[in-house]
Amino acid sequence: MLADLTAGAVEDAEARASVRSLAAVEAAALAQRPAIDAVAALAPAERVKIIAEVKRASPSRGDLAAIPDPALQARRYEEGGASAISVLTEGRRFKGSLADLEAVKAAVTLPVLRKDFIATEYQVLEARAAGADLVLLIVAALDQEVLARLHTFTRELGMTALVETHSATEVDRAAEIDAQLIGVNARDLSTFQLDRDLFGRLAERIPAGAVRIAESAVLVPADVAHYRAAGADVVLVGEALVTNDPVSTLRAFLEAGSGDALNEGRARS
Numbered sequence: 001m002l003a004d005l006t007a008g009a010v011e012d013a014e015a016r017a018s019v020r021s022l023a024a025v026e027a028a029a030l031a032q033r034p035a036i037d038a039v040a041a042l043a044p045a046e047r048v049k050i051i052a053e054v055k056r057a058s059p060s061r062g063d064l065a066a067i068p069d070p071a072l073q074a075r076r077y078e079e080g081g082a083s084a085i086s087v088l089t090e091g092r093r094f095k096g097s098l099a100d101l102e103a104v105k106a107a108v109t110l111p112v113l114r115k116d117f118i119a120t121e122y123q124v125l126e127a128r129a130a131g132a133d134l135v136l137l138i139v140a141a142l143d144q145e146v147l148a149r150l151h152t153f154t155r156e157l158g159m160t161a162l163v164e165t166h167s168a169t170e171v172d173r174a175a176e177i178d179a180q181l182i183g184v185n186a187r188d189l190s191t192f193q194l195d196r197d198l199f200g201r202l203a204e205r206i207p208a209g210a211v212r213i214a215e216s217a218v219l220v221p222a223d224v225a226h227y228r229a230a231g232a233d234v235v236l237v238g239e240a241l242v243t244n245d246p247v248s249t250l251r252a253f254l255e256a257g258s259g260d261a262l263n264e265g266r267a268r269s
């Protein structure tokens with residue numbers, strides 16, 4: 001599934017490149033205002049931070065929400081206390097687009113993540129041209145040479161990479177390229193099975209100084225508290241925010257991931 005999603009995303013990018021050249025996209029990327037410092041925005045704090053996701057659908061869950069106005073959705077996330085916004089731009093299975101990202105970026109003051117299956121420099125340039133401050137790099141989808149090259153390229157453009165992992169080996173690969181934002185996805189993108197305890201097993205392997213991000217399997221405040229107790233600095237949430245009132249849901253999640261929740265969880269462990 002992951003290989004198919006990545007291949008499809010690259011194929012779609014190549015189709016766009018036939019209309020908008022690499023040189024044109026590069027010029028648009030370099031003309032953008034400087035990217036927001038996402039590492040600073042997501043740095044560890046007394047309260048958990050949340051990346052709130054604009055997500056219409058997924059291969060595992062099907063349609064989630066129509067989201068006719070992604071900019072409005074993002075503004076509500078900012079109102080609810082999110083620290084960053086993730087925008088699904090993959091069109092085949094997630095029903096997103098770069099236009100969604102552009103609309104969100106114009107509507108909020110928070111860092112914006114292009115969440116897609118990125119495997120080429122063209123896709124990274126597209127992200128910057130659309131205003132993205134971050135891009136997602138999935139370790140399982142890239143060999144180490146490509147991962148390192150895209151990570152370096154992302155930094156050269158002034159952006160930050162959220163480097164997503166799903167195993168101890170992948171965390172080590174993320175550490176090898178000096179990733180500053182390391183995510184652990186509870187959903188195995190090869191099988192789509194969930195393991196909410198995976199983050200806790202891998203958290204201590206994430207190097208000191210890197211921001212630790214827990215992804216997926218978040219539906220209720222207790223899930224945020226679970227990740228916070230396991231050491232998450234940031235939790236990425238999608239489905240729960242597009243299927244419920246985003247403002248009240250975010251506030252409940254942030255309360256569940258307060259400093260007290262972290263301290264209590266560490267005491268129990």
